[in-house]
Amino acid sequence: MKEITQERKQFIDDNFYEGIDENELNKSKFELLTSPYELQYLAEKHNWDNGIKILQWISESNICSEATALQLFWLSQPKDYQSYKLTETIKGEYVGDKNDIFQLIKTILNNFENGFYKKTDIHFDPTIHMEAEPQVPDIMKEATNGEETYIYLEKSDVDSWFGEILENKIKRCDTTMELYNIASFVKNNFNDKAELILKHPLCDKGIALMLFWRLKTHTPLWYSADTILNQIIKKIQNCEYPEIVAYNPKLDTEIKMKEPKPKWTIPEFMIRPI
DSSP: OOOOOHHHHHHHHHHSOTTOOGGGOOHHHHTTOOSHHHHHHHHHHOOGGGOSHHHHHHHHOTTOBHHHHHHHHHHTOGGGGTTSOTTOOOOSTTOTTHHHHHHHHHHHHHHHHTTOSBOOSOOOOGGGGGOOOOOOOGGGGSOOOSBOOOOOSOHHHHHTOOHHHHHHHHHTOOSHHHHHHHHHHOOTTHHHHHHHHHTSTTOOHHHHHHHHHHHHHHOTTSTTHHHHHHHHHHHHHTTOSOOOBOOOGGGOTTOOOSOOOOSSOOOGGGSSOO
16 A cells, blocks of 8 residues: 655645544645545544544545445444344434434445545554344343342433542442342443442342343444453353342333334445455
8 A cells, every 4th residue: 555655744744633523623724635645544533532523524525535434334334233224313312423414324335326426545454343243141031030129219310420429429339239220220331330339249130131131232333342242141141140139121111122123124235345
């Protein structure tokens, strides 16, 4: 692949640096980029936690290479959006930047179909992104034995706990039932809080199983979720959690145990290496 000069790298680093607010992004500066290689460099250095705006600009640029666009498509985790129609706007309480990512996916799909992107010597192989989804073991679908759960905390109270306050509430739990109550309501930064709850010495199989299904249902777009899910599976298979409270995933209205049927398919030309 053709190298870009250190001067051009410095220009990109100075104007699209780590942590820059999306409102500070300058489209006229972006339009000074003149080659597919500069866009590839920018795409690879961009931190997705800083937003999608610059990636959308790249996907709309007539100098963007096929490989760069394809890379952005697969990094967008398109499989997580196949439960939505391509004409749909994602709605819900915790949407975040899902619609921006979905728009990026739709832009790239449309532009590929229309032969918009440049053919270059930049390469990308999507194979690693197409590994088969791991099957959920049957043990993760079984109810746990233990004390019947009951909720005594107020949802509004738990929802008002943030940062250190919530962390301290979790750490100071002195019964499994109290930990279960908090775990039942935690939604903001769910993957971070799930890790904290799972590490608590009073976390049992029922809580771990509930967190597994809620993480799987509500946080498929967070890259750390798969790691946590696999850790829970392994510990439950190894009988590392005691059974203290009862939990039946089939009765939990907050989760989805069946994968939804895809509402659109990834075209054949998007799964071939470039």
